[in-house]
Amino acid sequence: MLTVLSLADVAIVLFHPDSGAAQANPAANTLAQALQPAPPAATPDTEADPAPDPIDRLLGHIPAGAWEIARCEGRWTGEIRLDKPPTVLEIKLFSENGGDRCRFATFVDVTARSAREAELQSRHDELQTTYERLAGTQEQLLQSEKMASIGQLAAGVAHEINNPVGYVHSNLGTLQEYVDSLLALLDAYASALQGDARQDDARPDEGQAGKREALQAMRSRLDIDFIIGDVPQLLAESREGIERVTKIVQDLKDFSRIGPDEPMRPSDIQKGLESTLNIVWNDLKYKVRVEKYYGRLPLVECHASEINQVLMNLLINAGHAIHERGTLVLATGADDGEVWISISDSGCGIPDEVLQRIFDPFYTTKPIGRGTGLGLAICYSIIAKHHGRIEVSSRLGVGSTFRVVLPVSQPDPPRAGAPPV
Numbered sequence: 001m002l003t004v005l006s007l008a009d010v011a012i013v014l015f016h017p018d019s020g021a022a023q024a025n026p027a028a029n030t031l032a033q034a035l036q037p038a039p040p041a042a043t044p045d046t047e048a049d050p051a052p053d054p055i056d057r058l059l060g061h062i063p064a065g066a067w068e069i070a071r072c073e074g075r076w077t078g079e080i081r082l083d084k085p086p087t088v089l090e091i092k093l094f095s096e097n098g099g100d101r102c103r104f105a106t107f108v109d110v111t112a113r114s115a116r117e118a119e120l121q122s123r124h125d126e127l128q129t130t131y132e133r134l135a136g137t138q139e140q141l142l143q144s145e146k147m148a149s150i151g152q153l154a155a156g157v158a159h160e161i162n163n164p165v166g167y168v169h170s171n172l173g174t175l176q177e178y179v180d181s182l183l184a185l186l187d188a189y190a191s192a193l194q195g196d197a198r199q200d201d202a203r204p205d206e207g208q209a210g211k212r213e214a215l216q217a218m219r220s221r222l223d224i225d226f227i228i229g230d231v232p233q234l235l236a237e238s239r240e241g242i243e244r245v246t247k248i249v250q251d252l253k254d255f256s257r258i259g260p261d262e263p264m265r266p267s268d269i270q271k272g273l274e275s276t277l278n279i280v281w282n283d284l285k286y287k288v289r290v291e292k293y294y295g296r297l298p299l300v301e302c303h304a305s306e307i308n309q310v311l312m313n314l315l316i317n318a319g320h321a322i323h324e325r326g327t328l329v330l331a332t333g334a335d336d337g338e339v340w341i342s343i344s345d346s347g348c349g350i351p352d353e354v355l356q357r358i359f360d361p362f363y364t365t366k367p368i369g370r371g372t373g374l375g376l377a378i379c380y381s382i383i384a385k386h387h388g389r390i391e392v393s394s395r396l397g398v399g400s401t402f403r404v405v406l407p408v409s410q411p412d413p414p415r416a417g418a419p420p421v
């Protein structure tokens, strides 16, 4: 046994089954020499003879209670840190049959391994911090791209709102005049009726014809017949104007709602496409004819405002690609647990060498102020987060088609702490 022990590289201290006396192999002696003296040894058997120095130095580092655990469970493993010299010692205690037959301890200097692990841990922590910072930056970029797009659109939306608000305002002015005239006529009728009641007994027919004539003259002076014809029209027009404004405001609200922390919800993405088209319409309406081929779509589990942002960027890109006049074809469909939305433009098309880079962040072929190069990169990450894909096909000078494919339901519940997009 001793021969085997003396050959082992690992420091081993063996305890005699009867006396409890400690026997160390050469590796244990060498290790013990290198260590500072330790507190009194916690040997497995307190009645046993004290182990000879310097083995005490090794045994003294065994924490209190460790032998007790080794006795119950057969073994105990732990690491301790020593100051002088700075060392990490891995200690293993083995105890067979409740400690009666065989008890021994091994000691390994794992300082280097521990340093490597600490280094790895600190790198990991650093990476984690960087990752969190990047995720935050990405969230900010997403937000600022969204804000930039909204900023670009604000003028258009203001114009869209201004127009109906303008005519609703003017209609209200006209209606005010109409109401004044109608009230004046009502007044005239009321006083004519009162006059009739007073005169009825005395001279029943006197003045009736004159009053009727006066009222008739007033009626035509105030253009009451025209007013009666015009009021329903003015009201309908105003109502329609207000509905347009309400719709645009609602669309903007849906659009700008940020919800990375909210759970994905079943949403009508065709409605999202319509709202988004409504928001960007001012940019498109003078040069684009829209054709729609909508299928019947199930509700799709998603962050609707993020999908709207994807659609908005695709629509704006399509608009930018059409220089003079062109066609935008919007199509939707569903099959096999997936829905798809395709946006095709008859614009300039994308050369092959550009096609490979369009999803790169900050890649843009547009002048400063018109393009940030972030739109498609963000679209890509939003769609990836939804476990979907974006397919592109394009022919130079003919046009491009962007097709977004999304699963109807998400494969797994979103992980807690999943990276925001």
Ligand SMILES: Nc1ncnc2c1ncn2[C@@H]1O[C@H](COP(=O)(O)OP(=O)(O)O)[C@@H](O)[C@H]1O
Pocket: 313, 317, 318, 321, 345, 347, 348, 349, 350, 354, 358, 359, 363, 364, 365, 366, 370, 371, 372, 373, 374, 375, 376, 377, 400
């Ligand atoms: N429908 C399209 N037709 C032609 N080129 C397009 C189209 N969509 C995207 N691209 C190209 O991809 C580039 C990157 O688009 P994007 O990431 O949205 O950034 P940006 O629109 O700010 O330039 C555009 O600059 C353009 O060259």
Ligand SMILES: [Mg+2]
Pocket: 313, 316, 317, 371, 373, 375, 376
């Ligand atoms: Mg863009």
